[in-house]
Amino acid sequence: MARTVSRSARSGQFVSKSTAARSPRTTTTERVGSGTGNARSVTRSASTGRFVTQETGRRNPSGTITQKV
DSSP, X not given: OOEEEEEEXXXXXXXXXHHHXXXXXXXXXXXXXXXXXXXXXXXEETTTOOEEOHHHHHHOTTSEEEEEO
């Protein structure tokens, strides 16, 4: 069963749900565990959650997060 976790886009470390609620522009919520594919890497904007290119992720590392889906 997959669970939902929050992660800081700046440090990549897991943060509490309350921290994610206070800082929605610099945190992202994702599903991890069994039931998720984890087959390929994608880059997302931490503020919007939208997919962005890998080049955008390299230019803005504190505002994006790379994850497996």
